[in-house]
Amino acid sequence: MTTTTTTTELRLDAVRRLFDAEIERGIETGVQLSVSYRGQVVDLAVGENGAGHPMTTGTFVPWTCSSKPLGALAFALAWESGAVDLDTPVSKVLPEFTGGGKERVRVRDVLTHTVGMADPVLAVDTGGTDLGDFAWSDIDALIWAVICDAPAGPLPGSRMVYNPVTTWYVLDRLLGALDGGQSGDSYRSMLRRLGLTATLGIDPALPADQQVTVTASADQEEGLRYMQLASALPLPGVGVWGAVRDLRVVGEVLLNKGVHQGVPLVGPATVEALTATHWPGSPDRSICDTDFPYGLGVMTQPAIFGRRTSVRTFGHAGGNTSTLLVDPLFDLVVAVYWNGRLDDVKTFARRYALVRALYDDLGLPRLPRAGRQPASPHQPE
Structure with missing residues (x-):
């Protein structure tokens, strides 16, 4: 188990230069980063929040799908209990x-x-009425009715179609039925257990200078509207808001085999099961946003995160704005939010650039890729 301590020794100079350059180019308005490396923690925030206020390490940001490992941990508790x-x-x-x-x-x-x-x-058909005009109880009932009315695929378990909302909504509903909880309680309970300040759904009382106003490139306006709708609602799997230092804690629980602050939350074998690949991804696809290697609530394709990561890397990405990365080989957890939604290709490039800069800052070695011999000291990679 790794004990974490906040440090200023990790300077992350290359990362800072990268963020400054991206902000100057208008790729994002600001970035929030939290890194745990061999027990040392550094939190970093640069730029502004999209509404003219400074981005701080405590600014609330939408985790979107990067919050899915939190639901996986909630399931793990029920699984271990035999429920x-x-x-x-x-x-x-x-x-x-x-x-x-x-x-x-x-x-x-x-x-x-x-x-x-x-x-x-x-x-959901709202008859032209904005969902924000409905009470959450009505929205909740409407979503559940739509799910119950929808057919499953031809053979469940035979094909992956990544779904931001439906699956984790059903998971939360199932966990609530097992323990008598209400909609979203599986997430709220996990946030409390971990002592996090993040919330399910945006807190309407949160001042504008303490949260981001999400921005997007011109070609991502439609995706931005969908992201804003889903993340503003208390929807498990997409609706968590908080600082990424809280998201980093979720990753640390998985890195530490289910232990949080010295106390076992779930067992190590359960964490191994969550983070193992259960869906291999279709062989005719390379990197696809609907079909890729997946565990039980975590992405298990290292290529999603960057070429510098080890083969054991897992985590989750969300909204083309956030990422949780856990690289057990290097005892590393990274949580990041960029306030600027991009298309898929540019999102991959931005994430790859961060991983390169961060691994360089930490002095981590370049690993041989499958099918390649390690470079000799005299051969450039």
């Missing part, structure tokens, strides 16, 4: 989750995004 198993049919716990082939959906399919269902937020 549910990976192959438990969802309809056994949620009898209304039937029809259209949903009887064949197992908890495993939910956790690996292999249910094959449409995203309810995209399918």
